[in-house]
Amino acid sequence: xTTAVAATATAARKSPSPRGLIRTVLxxxxxxxxxxxxxxxxxTGWMLWVHHVSGAQARAAQDICxxxxxxxxxxxxxxFEEGMSMVGAFVAYTSYAVAAWAGASLTGRELESGTARLAxxxxxxxxxxxxxxxxVPAVALTVGTTVLMLVxxxxxxxxxxxxxxxxxxxxxxxxxxxxxxxxALCALAVGALAGLALKRALPxxxxxxxxxxxxxxxxDERSDTLWPAKTLTGTTASRLPMSADQLELGAVTGSGAxxxxxxxxxxxxxxxxxxxxxxxxxxDLYAEVxxxxxxxxxxxxTTGLVLAVTALLVLASFHLLRRRTGGTS
Amino acid sequence: MTDTAIExxxxxxxxxxxxxxxxxxxxxxxxxxxxxxxxVGPNGAGKSxxxxxxxxLLAPTEGGISVLGTTPSAARxxxxxxxxxxxxxxxxxxxxxxxxxxxLNPRRWDAAVAERIVEEGGLDFGSKIRSLxxxxxxxxxxxxxxxxxxxLLLLDEPMADLDPLARHQLMGTLLADSAEHGTTVVMSSHxxxxxxGSCDHLFLLGGGRVRLAGPLDALIAAHTLVTGPTGDLAPHxxxxxxxxxxxxxxxxxxxxxxxxxxxxxxxxxxELVLAHLRAPGAxxxxxxxxGDADNSRGGNGGDDDGETNGTRTHGAxx
Numbered sequence: 001x002t003t004a005v006a007a008t009a010t011a012a013r014k015s016p017s018p019r020g021l022i023r024t025v026l027x028x029x030x031x032x033x034x035x036x037x038x039x040x041x042x043x044t045g046w047m048l049w050v051h052h053v054s055g056a057q058a059r060a061a062q063d064i065c066x067x068x069x070x071x072x073x074x075x076x077x078x079x080f081e082e083g084m085s086m087v088g089a090f091v092a093y094t095s096y097a098v099a100a101w102a103g104a105s106l107t108g109r110e111l112e113s114g115t116a117r118l119a120x121x122x123x124x125x126x127x128x129x130x131x132x133x134x135x136v137p138a139v140a141l142t143v144g145t146t147v148l149m150l151v152x153x154x155x156x157x158x159x160x161x162x163x164x165x166x167x168x169x170x171x172x173x174x175x176x177x178x179x180x181x182x183x184a185l186c187a188l189a190v191g192a193l194a195g196l197a198l199k200r201a202l203p204x205x206x207x208x209x210x211x212x213x214x215x216x217x218x219x220d221e222r223s224d225t226l227w228p229a230k231t232l233t234g235t236t237a238s239r240l241p242m243s244a245d246q247l248e249l250g251a252v253t254g255s256g257a258x259x260x261x262x263x264x265x266x267x268x269x270x271x272x273x274x275x276x277x278x279x280x281x282x283x284d285l286y287a288e289v290x291x292x293x294x295x296x297x298x299x300x301x302t303t304g305l306v307l308a309v310t311a312l313l314v315l316a317s318f319h320l321l322r323r324r325t326g327g328t329s
Numbered sequence: 330m331t332d333t334a335i336e337x338x339x340x341x342x343x344x345x346x347x348x349x350x351x352x353x354x355x356x357x358x359x360x361x362x363x364x365x366x367x368x369v370g371p372n373g374a375g376k377s378x379x380x381x382x383x384x385x386l387l388a389p390t391e392g393g394i395s396v397l398g399t400t401p402s403a404a405r406x407x408x409x410x411x412x413x414x415x416x417x418x419x420x421x422x423x424x425x426x427x428x429x430x431x432x433l434n435p436r437r438w439d440a441a442v443a444e445r446i447v448e449e450g451g452l453d454f455g456s457k458i459r460s461l462x463x464x465x466x467x468x469x470x471x472x473x474x475x476x477x478x479x480x481l482l483l484l485d486e487p488m489a490d491l492d493p494l495a496r497h498q499l500m501g502t503l504l505a506d507s508a509e510h511g512t513t514v515v516m517s518s519h520x521x522x523x524x525x526g527s528c529d530h531l532f533l534l535g536g537g538r539v540r541l542a543g544p545l546d547a548l549i550a551a552h553t554l555v556t557g558p559t560g561d562l563a564p565h566x567x568x569x570x571x572x573x574x575x576x577x578x579x580x581x582x583x584x585x586x587x588x589x590x591x592x593x594x595x596x597x598x599x600e601l602v603l604a605h606l607r608a609p610g611a612x613x614x615x616x617x618x619x620g621d622a623d624n625s626r627g628g629n630g631g632d633d634d635g636e637t638n639g640t641r642t643h644g645a646x647x
Contacts, residue, residue: 020432326388
């Protein structure tokens with residue numbers, strides 16, 4: 001009986017409800033939360049405008065163009081494409097702003113001004129403080145970026161005929177799935193770690209921003225290696241659809257060697273193709289490509305990689321905090 | 330229950346990897362509960378480092394520290410800490426700051442205490458922290474600390490920003506609270522005058538090491554200020570001596586009778602502290618409540634079950 005009471009008491013002592021801490025974090029970062037909501041609303045509105053206004057104009061102009069046998073300069077399509085690429089860029093680069101904020105405001109400023117010490121000497125362990133500090137913005141970021149991702153996906157597929165960017169272009173590739181959410185969470189984690197490690201807002205902002213920019217650009221370059229490419233040969237290789245992401249093109253010589261020679265790629269007829277191959281002494285053509293069906297494998301691999309880095313950053317943050325404060329409980 | 334508020338054993342902290350970066354070294358001391366303790370020392374003596382270790386904000390490089398009979402992080406809920414620069418969230422109002430105190434200390438918060446301290450300073454609950462003066466901020470920080478109803482209150486330079494009136498009044502509040510609830514108060518300062526009359530225990534730090542530690546009256550009783558013609562003061566331990574003409578004035582720790590011909594006086598707290606600060610080479614002295622003096626640094630850290638008269642007899646024949 002007494003042991004049961006004592007056990008309950010210890011359990012209660014060990015885990016005070018995190019609600020107070022959550023409310024405190026929300027109150028301290030209220031301006032950032034309002035900014036984030038405004039940004040999501042603004043971007044959603046902009047994307048809807050791109051679809052409903054410039055998209056509608058572009059679609060109407062395209063219909064007129066088709067009626068004229070396609071002989072026209074479609075200025076409305078330019079306007080639509082510009083809008084589309086602008087919103088795409090804003091959504092894809094959201095993580096940059098998140099990293100800057102997280103480094104500067106979430107942890108960096110707290111350590112610089114000493115308010116972190118204020119929080120850690122209440123009835124809250126530093127580890128719990130960091131957990132809530134990460135969890136609350138993580139929820140807001142996940143919800144917000146998911147909304148942006150879904151709206152972007154919808155306008156992207158609803159304007160299939162008028163847009164000119166392909167699935168493998170950097171921004172649409174990231175924006176059309178969970179990778180954009182993962183990048184935002186990664187930015188949050190790197191910002192939190194930079195703030196904890198550097199203990200000052202401005203250096204943490206710079207470091208976190210530099211990391212996420214480099215990481216994003218690096219993966220943008222290298223994400224096509226995250227899934228094996230498909231090798232096409234013959235006329236299938238030379239007559240690729242626009243939607244294929246071309247990694248490497250070339251011809252195969254009599255000795256079986258691959259050479260970077262594209263002279264037979266622009267021959268339209270089968271007869272012309274055969275003549276060109278014979279003239280050049282090629283036995284075959286080849287193309288290493290990612291067909292459109294590779295979007296999800298590539299995208300999910302990218303997402304997984306970003307999330308793995310995020311997890312490492314979070315672990316490093318907790319490790320650093322524990323080592324510095326010596327807190328175990 | 331333990332009767333020890335803070336116990337440090339060979340505590341050392343080095344910032345960075347430099348060999349010279351020791352902020353605190355070989356610090357062994359013990360503070361019984363219920364005391365109002367002054368941590369005194371020049372700038373850079375290690376006062377803030379010692380308090381931050383007790384508050385569970387820093388991990389020691391070597392040695393250890395226990396607070397209220399357990400680790401600092403396990404005692405987190407039972408102690409309060411006010412850092413030197415009184416950090417508060419500038420974007421919150423006074424009322425929101427106190428609500429934060431209530432939400433982060435759900436099992437201990439006493440709203441009435443916190444509100445009373447804020448009201449005594451005539452502060453508006455609706456004003457933002459960033460609009461407050463340094464002294465007003467100190468008041469809010471103290472309200473937050475006392476509202477937690479701590480068993481141990483750690484205050485790093487608490488009174489630096491306050492005007493004399495507010496200082497007097499807040500010190501009164503602190504001491505009354507300590508007397509009423511048995512709160513142990515530890516406050517650091519480099520202004521010795523502001524501690525005289527309010528503290529009954531002293532830790533004097535210098536260069537990252539403990540110079541003096543023990544009950545204030547015992548420490549004062551262990552020292553004598555002597556004035557006389559130039560001469561040998563052996564066998565007494567001379568902390569500091571100054572010669573003016575043919576006269577010598579010295580602060581000594583008497584070892585046996587003081588020879589006739591010396592004028593003796595009891596030093597004030599300030600004289601005691603200043604003499605030790607001016608003479609960094611003087612041996613350290615740690616006294617405990619039982620009255621046993623220990624000239625080596627390793628103060629007796631055992632339980633003082635026989636707390637008697639709080640003074641000591643050692644060589645006090647004047």
